[in-house]
Amino acid sequence: MDFDISEEQELLQATVRQLAGNECPLTRVREIFDGDSGHDPELWKSLVEVGLGGTAIPEEFGGAGLELLDLALVAECLGSAAVPGPFLGHSLAGLAVLFAGSEEQKKSWLPRLAMGDALGTVAFAEEGSGWQPNEWTLRANGTLRGTKQHVPYGSLADLIVVGTADGGLVLVETAADGVQSEPVDGADRTRRLDHVSFDGASCEALPAGPQASGRVRDAGLILLSADAYGGAARSLEMAVEYAKTRQQFGVTIGHFQAIKHQLANMAIEVDPVRFLVWYAAHAFDHVPDESERTAALTKAHATSVFMQTARDSVEVHGGIGYTWECDVQILFKRAMFDRAFLGAPRVHRERAAVLGGW
Amino acid sequence: MDLSYGEAYEAFRKEVQAFLAENWPPRAEAAELPRKDQVDRFRDRAVDAGYLARSIPRKYGGSEQPPDALRASVIGEEFRKLRAPMDPVGLGVGLLVPTLLERGTDWQKEKFIRPTLRGHIRWCQGYSEPGSGSDLASLQTKGELAGDEWVINGQKIWTSGAQIADYCFCLVRTEPEQPKHAGISYMLIDMHQPGVEVRPLRQMTGHSGFNEVFFTDARTPKDWIVGERGEGWLVSRTTLKHERSGLMNVGQATGQLPALVKLARRSLRDGRPAVEDPEVRQKLAEIEGYMKANEYALYYRATRGRKGRDAGRIQLMAKLIRSEITQEVAKLAMELIGDDGLLAGGGELGMRERPSDNRGWVSSYMGSLGGAIAAGSSNIQRNVIGERGLGLPRDWAAQRSK
Numbered sequence: 219m220d221f222d223i224s225e226e227q228e229l230l231q232a233t234v235r236q237l238a239g240n241e242c243p244l245t246r247v248r249e250i251f252d253g254d255s256g257h258d259p260e261l262w263k264s265l266v267e268v269g270l271g272g273t274a275i276p277e278e279f280g281g282a283g284l285e286l287l288d289l290a291l292v293a294e295c296l297g298s299a300a301v302p303g304p305f306l307g308h309s310l311a312g313l314a315v316l317f318a319g320s321e322e323q324k325k326s327w328l329p330r331l332a333m334g335d336a337l338g339t340v341a342f343a344e345e346g347s348g349w350q351p352n353e354w355t356l357r358a359n360g361t362l363r364g365t366k367q368h369v370p371y372g373s374l375a376d377l378i379v380v381g382t383a384d385g386g387l388v389l390v391e392t393a394a395d396g397v398q399s400e401p402v403d404g405a406d407r408t409r410r411l412d413h414v415s416f417d418g419a420s421c422e423a424l425p426a427g428p429q430a431s432g433r434v435r436d437a438g439l440i441l442l443s444a445d446a447y448g449g450a451a452r453s454l455e456m457a458v459e460y461a462k463t464r465q466q467f468g469v470t471i472g473h474f475q476a477i478k479h480q481l482a483n484m485a486i487e488v489d490p491v492r493f494l495v496w497y498a499a500h501a502f503d504h505v506p507d508e509s510e511r512t513a514a515l516t517k518a519h520a521t522s523v524f525m526q527t528a529r530d531s532v533e534v535h536g537g538i539g540y541t542w543e544c545d546v547q548i549l550f551k552r553a554m555f556d557r558a559f560l561g562a563p564r565v566h567r568e569r570a571a572v573l574g575g576w
Numbered sequence: 577m578d579l580s581y582g583e584a585y586e587a588f589r590k591e592v593q594a595f596l597a598e599n600w601p602p603r604a605e606a607a608e609l610p611r612k613d614q615v616d617r618f619r620d621r622a623v624d625a626g627y628l629a630r631s632i633p634r635k636y637g638g639s640e641q642p643p644d645a646l647r648a649s650v651i652g653e654e655f656r657k658l659r660a661p662m663d664p665v666g667l668g669v670g671l672l673v674p675t676l677l678e679r680g681t682d683w684q685k686e687k688f689i690r691p692t693l694r695g696h697i698r699w700c701q702g703y704s705e706p707g708s709g710s711d712l713a714s715l716q717t718k719g720e721l722a723g724d725e726w727v728i729n730g731q732k733i734w735t736s737g738a739q740i741a742d743y744c745f746c747l748v749r750t751e752p753e754q755p756k757h758a759g760i761s762y763m764l765i766d767m768h769q770p771g772v773e774v775r776p777l778r779q780m781t782g783h784s785g786f787n788e789v790f791f792t793d794a795r796t797p798k799d800w801i802v803g804e805r806g807e808g809w810l811v812s813r814t815t816l817k818h819e820r821s822g823l824m825n826v827g828q829a830t831g832q833l834p835a836l837v838k839l840a841r842r843s844l845r846d847g848r849p850a851v852e853d854p855e856v857r858q859k860l861a862e863i864e865g866y867m868k869a870n871e872y873a874l875y876y877r878a879t880r881g882r883k884g885r886d887a888g889r890i891q892l893m894a895k896l897i898r899s900e901i902t903q904e905v906a907k908l909a910m911e912l913i914g915d916d917g918l919l920a921g922g923g924e925l926g927m928r929e930r931p932s933d934n935r936g937w938v939s940s941y942m943g944s945l946g947g948a949i950a951a952g953s954s955n956i957q958r959n960v961i962g963e964r965g966l967g968l969p970r971d972w973a974a975q976r977s978k
């Protein structure tokens with residue numbers, strides 16, 4: 219029994235933290251946040267250059283050959299630094315091809331995705347339906363018709379993995395005719411969304427889609443949870459720092475027990491989430507029986523904690539916390555994204571109840 | 577990361593099972609012995625085999641095993657299956673023994689540790705006083721040296737188990753001229769003497785687990801002090817450290833869930849099992865999220881502990897988290913039992929017990945508050961986490977009161 223990350227994994231996190239610190243300090247995050255596309259090709263390139271385009275893609279396909287746990291550790295660091303961009307959708311597109319694609323599809327797409335020569339994303343949600351594979355309704359038969367909602371960077375991606383009826387997955391190249399995207403006015407400007415409509419666009423099924431789509435979703439739940447832990451820890455840290463510097467009544471506000479206890483309450487919520495995320499990722503990699511249910515519980519818990527922690531952090535910052543200028547609002551918006559993307563906590567708690575035989 | 581017990585531990589489990597098959601429940605002539613002798617005999621053998629008193633040196637009656645949380649939990653699992661005697665539960669083994677090991681003299685260790693481990697002597701903790709709870713260092717019970725003996729006068733309160741204790745480990749002001757923290761000594765006191773009077777207090781559960789203890793010219797030998805004179809505060813901090821970690825135990829955090837789910841299955845809402853009610857399902861899954869997060873935090877602590885590496889501020893949080901979760905569980909249970917929420921509680925639950933009927937859940941509804949107050953109230957825990965964990969400034973009040 220050894221419940222800890224390895225030295226290599228600590229090193230991986232240190233590398234990503236340093237990279238994020240250098241290439242994407244909060245001042246840069248803010249520029250991208252306020253910018254038009256929510257994407258910085260230079261920043262993305264620097265992430266891809268250290269292998270973050272294909273962390274969990276096998277080496278034979280040009281990836282780093284690591285596990286979901288490693289990818290989740292990366293997501294935690296990006297979440298903590300609020301790094302903007304297409305990491306989430308791109309990672310999930312790669313995993314979808316890996317889990318569900320034919321040899322040929324893997325050979326054709328994985329190296330390009332891993333190297334960052336192509337940008338991938340996933341299209342799951344549908345209007346009036348849900349995010350889960352059994353809720354998808356689009357029919358694909360060589361061509362695809364219908365609309366998907368909330369597709370991360372749908373307008374920038376080269377490849378979209380689209381969820382179809384019966385939990386299937388198909389590949390659509392956006393360069394093809396009949397693919398149109400319309401930007402969503404989303405809260406989280408570090409992770410932009412599009413509604414993407416397909417009007418007879420040609421598509422190619424991933425053969426194992428119906429068997430693998432649940433796993434792709436679970437990977438997504440875990441990456442969102444890892445992001446949420448990183449973001450929650452950062453929101454707490456910002457609040458603690460503020461409490462040590464802001465003065466009122468002649469002392470720093472951290473002297474007030476109400477603030478101290480509020481921060482302590484935040485800390486006991488946030489700190490344990492780190493280990494839940496580790497376990498969920500470990501179960502995904504090695505404990506098949508527990509993988510799906512743990513991912514559901516973890517997503518519900520981690521993203522709820524992030525949301526509440528971000529709210530509390532705004533409150534601790536007072537008036538400045540309520541402004542667009544304050545960096546906490548960026549984390550707050552990321553919390554909104556993590557909470558709702560792939561289904562709100564309620565959805566996953568109910569799934570956990572069903573999977574637990576309750 | 578590897579969460580399996582692994583082959584070595586499974587082999588160890590077989591060993592423990594074989595030991596138990598031979599020794600518990602007692603057979604043949606051992607089965608004829610009085611219960612106390614059966615337990616003694618069994619504990620002696622279990623210590624010899626390295627299964628009990630694992631952190632205690634052999635010369636004081638322990639089995640002196642290297643720390644290994646996994647072996648400990650294998651032993652716990654197997655012993656519990658057969659209801660075999662474990663190390664006695666309580667303040668003696670949990671608090672006093674570790675403190676003696678760290679700060680006691682050789683003769684103190686010789687005299688007290690072995691019988692405490694065997695359950696032959698029982699202890700109570702005389703810290704709180706009517707005027708000194710969270711601000712414990714303001715305590716007033718005084719000890720004066722008269723020849724070879726300390727003469728003790730004063731009152732303790734909320735003293736759990738004083739009615740059955742043989743001895744008390746007690747904080748007593750022996751250096752009244754010193755500032756408050758520096759004037760206290762950690763004293764061992766025989767409870768069976770004329771100067772000690774124990775009056776039971778009735779708890780809100782209806783039971784009398786804690787007491788008032790009055791010392792009127794009670795006596796204890798001069799050298800029954802642990803640590804130096806006036807060092808009692810520091811010595812007691814060693815004890816509290818053990819108290820906080822003693823309260824946590826991998827598995828205890830999630831252990832409450834199956835009982836709660838069971839309750840939800842057998843309770844009705846609108847004529848259907850409550851476990852089918854969407855609100856109940858949400859709440860159960862929410863609680864499970866908290867429990868799981870903390871279960872894995874404990875695994876992490878155990879792993880770091882075994883490697884001799886610091887686990888960081890999460891160590892300060894176990895007590896508060898546990899009381900919060902336990903209260904959430906109790907509150908949901910109260911929702912589930914419906915009109916049985918009108919009933920009186922069904923008796924005090926031990927640390928390792930789970931409620932088995934609705935009156936048991938009423939008890940845990942009340943008992944979960946005891947946990948939030950005893951051994952450092954939740955607000956005091958928040959101070960500790962805020963100050964030592966997050967590096968925030970100390971409270972003015974605490975700074976000013978010297």
Ligand SMILES: Cc1cc2nc3c(=O)[nH]c(=O)nc-3n(C[C@H](O)[C@H](O)[C@H](O)COP(=O)(O)OP(=O)(O)OC[C@H]3O[C@@H](n4cnc5c(N)ncnc54)[C@H](O)[C@@H]3O)c2cc1C
Nearest residue numbers: 701702703704709710734735736946949950951952953955
């Ligand atoms: C079931 C049970 C068993 C116990 N067993 C024992 C025992 O065996 N031996 C023993 O010595 N004691 C025992 N105690 C006593 C326990 O340690 C004290 O009750 C506890 O330390 C609180 O002290 P108090 O009751 O005087 O409350 P107070 O200290 O008066 O606290 C009252 C309230 O004020 C809050 N408060 C106090 N100071 C602060 C502060 N600085 N900042 C914020 N809030 C503050 C507290 O959180 C609490 O909510 C037991 C208590 C219980 C409930």
